[in-house]
Amino acid sequence: MRPFDDSPLARDGKVLILAYDHGLEHGPVDFDGLAGSEDPARTFEAATHPAVTSVAVQKGIAEAYYPSYEESVDLLVKLNGTSNLWMGEPDSAVNCSVEYAAELGASSVGFTLYGGSNHEIEMAEEFREAQEAARAHDLPVVMWSYPRGQGLKNDTAPETIAYAARQALELGADVAKVKYPGSQAAMERAVAMAGRTRVVMSGGSKTTDRKFLESVKAVIDAGGVGLAVGRNVWQREDPTRILDALEAVIFDETGVDEALARAE
Numbered sequence: 259m260r261p262f263d264d265s266p267l268a269r270d271g272k273v274l275i276l277a278y279d280h281g282l283e284h285g286p287v288d289f290d291g292l293a294g295s296e297d298p299a300r301t302f303e304a305a306t307h308p309a310v311t312s313v314a315v316q317k318g319i320a321e322a323y324y325p326s327y328e329e330s331v332d333l334l335v336k337l338n339g340t341s342n343l344w345m346g347e348p349d350s351a352v353n354c355s356v357e358y359a360a361e362l363g364a365s366s367v368g369f370t371l372y373g374g375s376n377h378e379i380e381m382a383e384e385f386r387e388a389q390e391a392a393r394a395h396d397l398p399v400v401m402w403s404y405p406r407g408q409g410l411k412n413d414t415a416p417e418t419i420a421y422a423a424r425q426a427l428e429l430g431a432d433v434a435k436v437k438y439p440g441s442q443a444a445m446e447r448a449v450a451m452a453g454r455t456r457v458v459m460s461g462g463s464k465t466t467d468r469k470f471l472e473s474v475k476a477v478i479d480a481g482g483v484g485l486a487v488g489r490n491v492w493q494r495e496d497p498t499r500i501l502d503a504l505e506a507v508i509f510d511e512t513g514v515d516e517a518l519a520r521a522e
């Protein structure tokens with residue numbers, strides 16, 4: 259029994275996760291361009307936008323801020339994560355148990371798998387524990403499926419992203435969060451490989467409204483169910499505008515021009 263459809267992680271089968279684990283994964287550099295963006299409360303406020311189905315944070319931010327937003331925001335707790343200070347082969351420490359995520363109020367959990375890393379075996383074994391515990395708690399699992407490591411030349415090549423999506427299906431994730439492979443056709447292949455696991459795109463670094471929305475539109479047209487996005491929302495001066503446009507493209511399936519017009 260897979261818990262995705264009944265979960266607040268999805269609305270009408272679509273997903274818009276607002277990711278805010280960058281302070282750990284990238285460090286303070288991600289907050290440099292916009293004063294105030296280092297304040298988690300600002301992103302929780304953005305997550306009260308009706309388009310956002312869930313906010314994804316690490317345990318410490320969930321502990322400190324979620325009690326103020328329990329009524330207005332749905333919580334995804336990221337179970338593993340590593341700082342950018344780590345210089346080894348890609349790996350991710352398990353920082354939170356599924357049990358504790360549930361206690362914090364999470365209605366879903368997230369887990370990074372670096373397929374192709376020299377640490378893939380240990381990470382997959384850790385994922386197995388998390389996925390089975392999540393099943394016991396009826397919590398959907400989102401896999402940040404990010405192939406990377408010394409043997410991998412191009413981590414967004416179409417075949418790599420198709421493999422990332424397949425890995426998520428094979429290992430029991432409900433949602434595969436993958437990088438954009440560069441075209442709608444490549445995303446269609448990833449969606450086909452993922453079978454009954456839903457596919458969402460990972461936002462990436464900040465770009466123009468139009469370029470960003472075009473990639474989101476290609477994902478929806480390819481059969482993806484949405485997006486897990488961070489910087490392209492909370493690094494903007496006004497996160498509401500881009501969330502209005504994302505709501506149009508993801509939930510109303512409009513074109514990019516109409517979405518941009520709605521965000522005026």
Ligand code: FBP
Pocket residue numbers: 277278279280283284402460461462463486487488489490
């Ligand atoms: P963005 O939309 O800002 O790319 O965020 C998505 C995300 O997966 C975050 O959850 C995570 O912190 C970050 O990207 C990791 O990106 P990478 O490992 O590629 O630097």
